[in-house]
Amino acid sequence: MDVTSITAIVTGGCSGLGLATATALRQAGANVALFDINEAAGAECVSELGSDNTLFCKVDVRDEAQVKQAIEQVTQRFGNLRLCINCAGIAPASRILNRESQPTPLDGFQNAIDINLVGSFNVARLAAQAMAVQAPLEPTGERGLIINTASIAGYEGQIGQCAYAASKGGIISMTLPMARDLSALGIRVNTIAPGVMGTPMLLAMPDHVQDALSANVPFPKRLGLPEEFAALAVHMATNSYMNGETVRLDGALRMAAK
Template sequence: MELQNKVAVVTGGASGLGRAACDQLAAAGVKVAIFDLNEELAQEAVQALGPDKVRYQRVDVSDEQSVATAIADTVDVFGAIHLCVNCAGIGSAGKVLNRDNEPLPLAAFEKTLAVNLTGTFNVARLAAAQMAKNPPQGEAGERGVIINTASIAAYEGQMGQCAYAASKGGIVGLTLPMARDLATLGIRVNTIAPGIMGTPLMRAAPQQVQDNLVAAIQFPKRMGLPAEFGSLVVHIASNTYLNGETLRLDGGIRMQAR
């Protein structure tokens, strides 16, 4: 897809990987609607990237009406939606049974799935409905691109990651059938599965924790850069033949049990 003057929705776009995606898309000439709950950080992004290019919507991705309203507002302001980048998510930790053999609260498991998995599907489906209205573009007749964010935990979930790994594994599982569902409309669907990324949250971890994680990375021996995630978003959006795939962005790491 030619990105100049296109419109993207980026969930979780106020910080971390989502913010990196916003930065790279805006640099490529894309107008961006940030869907996030963190208004302070989102407004910082708007001011940094330009209020004429970036708009903020306070959105709970797991709430149908919240997303539907924000989608409609984005179309009213920017005229269309061509890209959807789902980065919103929450981390969670908890073993199936704790040290006292008490089970993980079901509500904790359900909340992780509601935000990470159901939230991703919720935004993707409503964005796709708008993309379907776009006139076909280019030789392929492309109408839109959806890029979801999973995690290497989808493949190598560690101890205490049942809820998180299940939510991210679900996103990987969504990728191909969603791409097949939307293929006749000219809408592509791909997923990025990041590894150990140097987001502000990860950089705040104790140094020993950071060092142990980096030691397991094959090459290069460092955390991934958020900008590398953002550049992969731009590449996926631009490469029309890339469809139905999950791409690991992880420096070759394969996580151990703990």
């Protein structure tokens, strides 16, 4: 897929991995729709990325009606939808039992699953619906690509990460069947599973915490860059034979228990 002049949706597109990906796509010539709940950040991002080719939609990824309406806005504005990248998510931490042996609140687990897993699936299925009615691209025959964001915690969840690991493991597990479901329509599905990335949330931590995280990465011994995530997403778009894959982006890191 040639990303020049295509239209892409990026959820969580106003910060972190999502913003880096949206920026890379705009630099490559794509139209970008930012799905996010932060209206102030949305207005700023549209200004920075260029209002002619960037659209902000306030969207809760769990809400079917909001996502449908936003996708309609996108297709009306830009005329096509070829790429959907799901970066919206949360990273809660809570042990199953606290020091007093009281169980963690159930709603925290449910919220992580709803936003990270159900939200990704919700946006993916509705984006696929919009992609399916488009003419296939030549010469590949593809109609679109969905990229979901998992985490290496989906393989090696640490202490306190039951909810987060379950949500990201679910994304990993649905990658292949989703790709198989949509293959007849020429829609590909891939997933990126990043390790410790230098997002604003992590960079706000003290230097000694960042240094400790970096020290566990075999090579290169540093935090991953959001721009490296974005570069992989763009590569997945341009490499039409990459389908049904989950790619770790982690410097060979395998997470310890804590």
